[in-house]
Amino acid sequence: MTMSGEVSVRMAAPPEKVWALVSDVTRIGEFSPETFEAEWTRGSTGPEEGAYFKGHVRRNGVGPTYWTPCRVTKCVPNEVFEFSVGTDDVTVNNWGYRLEPDGDGTVVTEYYRLEPAFYLRAYWLVMGKLRGRTNEKGMRTTLERMKEVVEREQS
Template identity: 85%
Template sequence: MSGLGGEVSLHMDAPPEKVWALVSDVTRIGEFSPETFEARWTRGSTGPEVGAYFKGHVRRNGVGPTYWTPCRVTRCVPHEVFEFAVGTEDLTVNNWGYRLEPDGTGTRVTEYFRLEPKLYLRAYWLLLGKLRGRTNEKGMRTTLERMRTVVERDS
């Protein structure tokens, strides 16, 4: 990962297609994420594909403030990668995603984020990146652990 992001990986005892069903269904994120407590497809989008739109309802740091954020799917390869941009078409701030790799009889799942390399975001990251990066990594680990519980129970 670049200096403007981070990632967390976890092994799940489930095949990539089962994990894919969870990570690509944005309507389920509220079950897993400590910050995004709901999401819904928008603009006529109904599922994961490049160009699909959704919005996430976020509670920053799990305590507030609360806001809706627009998102657009930017990479979508079933059973391999699901990535989306956060922000408007004119102003992307952050990118989030999941990479899936077969790992023995299960799947190595990596959740990651990457800020856009814009000057003001570089300045933000220089000042607050270490703190926000730790918060994001803790949130990603929590998200993946909660997903693992569900996907392993259902496998």
């Protein structure tokens, strides 16, 4: 049972321009159909491994909103930005962006990976196919919106 997924989009911009978007969590509301705002927390002020932030989420873009605590787990400028969602003691899932130079552009891959806890495996068994499609659609929307912004800024 695969509890993960990814979507890739090529953007006509160099990795450092794309990096500026994917690593600035305060801009996620411009791009994501589910997370409409985020802010650095616990004294964190920018992307670095171990930095904390919280995202304000509306699941599937409808219904009640809630804040999710997040921690940056991988931060290699112009290459990878990954964060965990959950508490200090329990990680529920991980989200990230990989950037690969491609000529005069960048292939950007957004991905997620649920932790293999028993309750998440049960959730995925019941809701996995539907949630996977929703995640894929949301990742594609996020990346296409980023592409529009970064390519407009390039011209």
